[in-house]
Amino acid sequence: LASKTLSGKQILITAGPTWESLDPARGLTNRASGKQGFALAQACAEAGAQVRLISGPSHEATPPGVLREDITSAQEMLEACLHSLEIPTDLLIANAAVADHRPTLQSLHKTPKSAVPEQIALTLNPDIVSSIHRHPQRPRVIVAFAAETRDHLDSARAKASRKGADTIIVNDISSNTTGMGCEINACTLLHDKTQIEIPACRKIDMARILIRHISKIHFASEVH
Ligand code: C5P
Numbered sequence: 365l366a367s368k369t370l371s372g373k374q375i376l377i378t379a380g381p382t383w384e385s386l387d388p389a390r391g392l393t394n395r396a397s398g399k400q401g402f403a404l405a406q407a408c409a410e411a412g413a414q415v416r417l418i419s420g421p422s423h424e425a426t427p428p429g430v431l432r433e434d435i436t437s438a439q440e441m442l443e444a445c446l447h448s449l450e451i452p453t454d455l456l457i458a459n460a461a462v463a464d465h466r467p468t469l470q471s472l473h474k475t476p477k478s479a480v481p482e483q484i485a486l487t488l489n490p491d492i493v494s495s496i497h498r499h500p501q502r503p504r505v506i507v508a509f510a511a512e513t514r515d516h517l518d519s520a521r522a523k524a525s526r527k528g529a530d531t532i533i534v535n536d537i538s539s540n541t542t543g544m545g546c547e548i549n550a551c552t553l554l555h556d557k558t559q560i561e562i563p564a565c566r567k568i569d570m571a572r573i574l575i576r577h578i579s580k581i582h583f584a585s586e587v588h
Contacts (some may be wrong), residue, residue, distance in 0.1 A: 367451065368411055368412030368581065369412070369580075369583070370412050370413035370455075370575070370579055371412035371413070372412065372413070373413040373454040373455060374413070374417050374452060374453045375408045375414065375454060375456075375457065375479070376416050376418070376448055376449070376453050376454070376456045377404055377405050377408070377418070377456075378401065378441060378457070378459060379398045379401020379402055379418070379419045379420070379422065379460055379491065380398035380401060380422040380424075380458035380460075380461070380462070381395065381396040381398075381420045381421060381435050381461045382394065382438045382460065382489075382541070383421055383436050383437060383441075384437055384438065384463045384465070384466035385437070385467070385470055386467045386470065386484065387470065387474050387475050387526060388474055390474075390475075391467075392463055392465065392466065392467065393463060394461040396420070396422075396460070396461035397423070398419055398423075399424060400459055400567045400571065401419065401422075401457075401460065402424040402426075403422045403567040403568045403571035404459055405417045405427050405430045405572070406428075406568065406571065407568070407571035408455075408457075409428065409430050410572070411482070411575055411579065412437070415429070415430045415431065416430075416431045416433070417430050417432045417433070418432075418445055418448065418460075419434055419435070419460075420439060420441065420460060421436065432447075433548075437463075438463055438466065438492070439490065441492055442490050442514045445496060446495070446496075447546060449501040449503070452501065452563070453504075454503060454505065454584075455505045455578070456493075456496055456505070457491045457493060457507045458529070459509050460492070461511070462491075463581065464488065464489055465486035465487065465488060466486065466487055467486060468486060480491070488563045491530055493527040494526075494527045494528060497528025497529070502528075504582075505578075505583075506527075506528060506529045506530050506531075507530065507532070507533065508523070508527055508532050508533070509532070509534075509535060510532055510533070510534050510535065512535070514529045515562065517534060517552065520554055524554065530555065530582065531553060531555040531578065531582070532553075532554050533551050533554075534551060534553075534554065535549065535550075536549070536564075547567065548565060549565070549567050550563055550564040550565075551570060551574065553574065553577055555581050558581070
């Protein structure tokens with residue numbers, strides 16, 4: 365039985381990819397199924413939290429008790445997150461694989477196949493974690509993710525401090541059997557001097573282990 369380590373906590377989770385449309389039929393996206401983010405939402409709900417899940421396009425089912433909002437683009441995800449911060453938030457878990465760029469111009473009509481664009485101009489998308497970090501209603505704790513390989517723990521730490529995240533979870537995407545789109549995942553959690561390796565396991569088990577560590581690191585004094 366899951367212990368209610370996050371009883372009454374308000375948690376905001378971003379999950380899935382974002383889709384940046386070029387025209388009504390085409391666009392840019394990132395590889396992400398939403399599986400790990402949805403599993404984290406489930407684990408938080410099991411731990412007694414009030415969970416708001418903001419997700420890009422995903423086929424995953426909404427976990428019981430989780431309030432889900434679907435968005436498409438990075439700009440929509442940011443807007444939905446900022447709106448959601450009107451509820452004082454204890455914890456943000458930014459698991460979404462946000463597309464870094466969007467097409468500068470979006471066509472209202474489908475471009476004919478013969479009109480091959482020589483170049484596609486791109487615009488940098490806003491960084492959702494950084495924007496939330498700078499927001500007056502910043503959640504008490506921000507946990508971000510980094511899809512890297514195990515040799516890049518230093519760059520993950522730098523990424524956390526650049527974005528204003530308190531903890532960063534490095535996803536091992538160096539193999540075909542873990543990470544994006546797979547049923548299993550392997551992670552390293554980094555917080556200050558702490559480094560916790562979590563060996564490959566099912567994403568729901570990973571979510572429960574991560575939530576146990578996050579509760580202990582950030583909410584220990586409040587756990588009953
Ligand atoms: O910089 P990178 O995309 O590797 O950072 C990953 C982390 O930052 C994830 O937590 C992701 O959800 C978040 N992110 C974001 N907004 C972006 C890009 C990434 O919140 N535009």
